[in-house]
Amino acid sequence: MKDNVISIESVDGPYQHVLKRLMRMVPDRDKNDRELQRLLAFRLRLDGEGATSEYLIRKIRDMIQCAYQGRLYDFLKDDEVQKSCHAKEPFPDPPTVA
Numbered sequence: 001m002k003d004n005v006i007s008i009e010s011v012d013g014p015y016q017h018v019l020k021r022l023m024r025m026v027p028d029r030d031k032n033d034r035e036l037q038r039l040l041a042f043r044l045r046l047d048g049e050g051a052t053s054e055y056l057i058r059k060i061r062d063m064i065q066c067a068y069q070g071r072l073y074d075f076l077k078d079d080e081v082q083k084s085c086h087a088k089e090p091f092p093d094p095p096t097v098a
Protein backbone atom coordinates (compact mmCIF):
# COMPACT_ATOMS: atom_id res chain seq x y z
CA MET A 1 0.00 0.00 0.00
CA LYS A 2 2.83 2.43 0.78
CA ASP A 3 4.05 1.99 -2.79
CA ASN A 4 0.82 3.56 -4.06
CA VAL A 5 1.15 6.72 -1.95
CA ILE A 6 2.84 9.64 -3.70
CA SER A 7 4.52 11.93 -1.22
CA ILE A 8 4.72 15.63 -1.91
CA GLU A 9 8.46 15.51 -1.40
CA SER A 10 8.90 13.36 -4.54
CA VAL A 11 6.72 15.46 -6.85
CA ASP A 12 8.54 18.09 -8.88
CA GLY A 13 7.18 20.61 -11.31
CA PRO A 14 4.84 23.57 -11.08
CA TYR A 15 2.79 22.12 -8.21
CA GLN A 16 5.79 22.25 -5.89
CA HIS A 17 6.34 25.97 -6.57
CA VAL A 18 2.66 26.81 -6.19
CA LEU A 19 2.50 24.81 -2.96
CA LYS A 20 5.41 26.84 -1.59
CA ARG A 21 3.50 30.04 -2.41
CA LEU A 22 0.40 28.71 -0.66
CA MET A 23 2.41 27.74 2.40
CA ARG A 24 3.48 31.39 2.80
CA MET A 25 -0.13 32.17 3.78
CA VAL A 26 -0.13 29.55 6.54
CA PRO A 27 0.53 30.70 10.13
CA ASP A 28 4.15 30.23 11.18
CA ARG A 29 3.36 27.50 13.71
CA ASP A 30 1.86 25.30 10.94
CA LYS A 31 4.38 25.87 8.15
CA ASN A 32 6.20 22.55 8.71
CA ASP A 33 3.04 20.45 9.15
CA ARG A 34 3.37 17.62 6.59
CA GLU A 35 -0.29 16.64 6.89
CA LEU A 36 -1.35 20.20 6.08
CA GLN A 37 1.04 20.32 3.13
CA ARG A 38 -0.36 17.07 1.76
CA LEU A 39 -3.93 18.30 2.18
CA LEU A 40 -3.15 21.54 0.35
CA ALA A 41 -1.26 19.66 -2.37
CA PHE A 42 -4.30 17.41 -2.86
CA ARG A 43 -6.65 20.40 -3.12
CA LEU A 44 -4.21 22.13 -5.44
CA ARG A 45 -4.24 19.22 -7.86
CA LEU A 46 -8.03 19.00 -7.79
CA ASP A 47 -9.06 22.65 -7.71
CA GLY A 48 -6.10 24.65 -9.00
CA GLU A 49 -4.19 27.52 -7.47
CA GLY A 50 -6.93 30.19 -7.42
CA ALA A 51 -9.60 28.09 -5.74
CA THR A 52 -7.15 26.58 -3.25
CA SER A 53 -5.82 30.01 -2.35
CA GLU A 54 -9.35 31.37 -1.77
CA TYR A 55 -10.23 28.29 0.29
CA LEU A 56 -7.14 28.69 2.46
CA ILE A 57 -7.70 32.41 3.03
CA ARG A 58 -11.35 31.82 3.98
CA LYS A 59 -10.47 29.02 6.41
CA ILE A 60 -7.65 30.99 8.05
CA ARG A 61 -10.03 33.92 8.51
CA ASP A 62 -12.62 31.59 10.06
CA MET A 63 -9.99 30.11 12.35
CA ILE A 64 -8.93 33.57 13.54
CA GLN A 65 -12.52 34.69 14.09
CA CYS A 66 -13.23 31.57 16.13
CA ALA A 67 -10.05 32.11 18.17
CA TYR A 68 -9.13 28.49 17.43
CA GLN A 69 -5.76 27.64 19.00
CA GLY A 70 -5.13 24.18 17.52
CA ARG A 71 -3.46 23.10 14.30
CA LEU A 72 -4.78 24.52 11.03
CA TYR A 73 -4.88 20.98 9.65
CA ASP A 74 -7.21 19.86 12.44
CA PHE A 75 -9.44 22.88 11.84
CA LEU A 76 -9.69 22.07 8.13
CA LYS A 77 -10.36 18.38 8.69
CA ASP A 78 -12.79 18.52 11.63
CA ASP A 79 -16.23 19.74 10.57
CA GLU A 80 -17.46 19.68 14.17
CA VAL A 81 -14.86 22.26 15.23
CA GLN A 82 -15.90 24.55 12.39
CA LYS A 83 -19.61 24.13 13.12
CA SER A 84 -19.16 24.89 16.82
CA CYS A 85 -17.17 28.02 15.94
CA HIS A 86 -19.79 29.25 13.48
CA ALA A 87 -22.47 28.77 16.09
CA LYS A 88 -20.64 31.26 18.34
CA GLU A 89 -19.83 33.73 15.52
CA PRO A 90 -17.86 36.23 17.65
CA PHE A 91 -17.31 38.73 14.82
CA PRO A 92 -20.02 39.45 12.23
CA ASP A 93 -18.98 39.87 8.61
CA PRO A 94 -18.39 43.49 7.65
CA PRO A 95 -21.15 45.14 5.62
CA THR A 96 -20.71 45.13 1.88
CA VAL A 97 -20.14 48.36 0.01
CA ALA A 98 -22.62 49.07 -2.74
